[in-house]
Amino acid sequence: MSEANLSPWRACVAPMLDWTDRHCRFFHRLLSPDARLYTEMLTTGALIHGQMTRFLDYSDQEHPVALQLGGSEPADLAHCAKLAQKWGYDEVNLNCGCPSERVQRGAFGACLMNEASLVADCVKAMVDAVGGDPRIPITVKHRIGIDQIESYDFVRDFVGTVAQAGCQVFIVHARNAWLKGLSPKENREIPPLRYEFVHRLKKDFPHITIVLNGGLADNASCVEQLRPGAVLDGVTLDGVMVGRAAYHTPWMMADWGELLFGASAKPESMNRESIEAAMVAYTEQEMARTKGWEHGEVRWPQVMRHVLGLYNGLPGARRWRQVWSDHKLKDHMPSEVMKLAHQRP
Numbered sequence: 001m002s003e004a005n006l007s008p009w010r011a012c013v014a015p016m017l018d019w020t021d022r023h024c025r026f027f028h029r030l031l032s033p034d035a036r037l038y039t040e041m042l043t044t045g046a047l048i049h050g051q052m053t054r055f056l057d058y059s060d061q062e063h064p065v066a067l068q069l070g071g072s073e074p075a076d077l078a079h080c081a082k083l084a085q086k087w088g089y090d091e092v093n094l095n096c097g098c099p100s101e102r103v104q105r106g107a108f109g110a111c112l113m114n115e116a117s118l119v120a121d122c123v124k125a126m127v128d129a130v131g132g133d134p135r136i137p138i139t140v141k142h143r144i145g146i147d148q149i150e151s152y153d154f155v156r157d158f159v160g161t162v163a164q165a166g167c168q169v170f171i172v173h174a175r176n177a178w179l180k181g182l183s184p185k186e187n188r189e190i191p192p193l194r195y196e197f198v199h200r201l202k203k204d205f206p207h208i209t210i211v212l213n214g215g216l217a218d219n220a221s222c223v224e225q226l227r228p229g230a231v232l233d234g235v236t237l238d239g240v241m242v243g244r245a246a247y248h249t250p251w252m253m254a255d256w257g258e259l260l261f262g263a264s265a266k267p268e269s270m271n272r273e274s275i276e277a278a279m280v281a282y283t284e285q286e287m288a289r290t291k292g293w294e295h296g297e298v299r300w301p302q303v304m305r306h307v308l309g310l311y312n313g314l315p316g317a318r319r320w321r322q323v324w325s326d327h328k329l330k331d332h333m334p335s336e337v338m339k340l341a342h343q344r345p
Helices: 022-031 046-049 054-055 074-087 099-104 107-112 116-130 152-162 195-204 217-226 244-248 249-260 272-290 302-308 316-322 333-341
Strands: 011-013 037-040 065-070 093-095 138-146 169-178 208-212 239-242
Touching: 011 249, 022 037, 022 249, 022 272, 022 302, 037 208, 046 054, 046 065, 054 074, 065 074, 074 093, 074 116, 093 107, 093 116, 107 116, 107 138, 107 152, 116 138, 116 152, 138 152, 152 169, 152 195, 169 195, 195 208, 217 239, 217 249, 244 249, 272 302, 272 333, 302 333, 316 333
Parallel strands: 011 037, 011 239, 037 065, 065 093, 093 138, 138 169, 169 208, 208 239
Antiparallel strands: none
């Protein structure tokens, strides 16, 4: 597959609550110019009744960036999809995969997989709200099953029903979601991975974009899943979505251009030090921009906490993290903290 024919969902960074805020996404964009980035899940109630600007604002450099929504009322989701269109997001993604009890109490997340027709209604309402604009596709992120349902037919029928409502992109976490008895963390680790279910979805729905999520811990795993012919009968997946590995070992993203998008190797000028310096400059700009802002000033720990994995695996990384995690330095400017972080002990 030529670079020109690659799916826009070729490599994605998963939406992660409390992690993939706009500062984190700016950092990830520095590492990969092509990756598709996702917001934290935002509930429809938070957007409709909360501080809309605070939740929706982002940097232009983040594109392509998708807004992930949590909700199950078609009218509310339609309203929020219209907001996403107004704000210039590149995608609206409906969360049908989160298994937390708090999300279940809101009647959305993974429990929606039991109500495919409702999800279809939600998707149609959002598609209609944005006028079918292809520049802002409505997509769904979901699991392969819930609780003890381990039949492939369940997820196949879910995808088939929702696709008829206008969803053409499905991001599939290749594990079941257990709605009772497991924490969200355990739900990411205990239910077994079944990549073959995701592969079969691509075989059964060859014209739909299918993105695999779950258990992708390194670049070798991503490359293997995107290898031409890696899927049943020679069908190839359209993309991969990486979550915690991208957050904890973010430098892996610096090789995505070469490994996943067919670009040239990253230039020598792109190194960990240059990325750190760019984040420090960004942080100081944000601190100046938001000083006295009614929704709260930005302080450097809010931003630089996302960068703590940058030197993972290298000598001196532990001390470097300790300096950037030292809240006694919170009143220093980030450029001063960076100098301290690189001083020899």
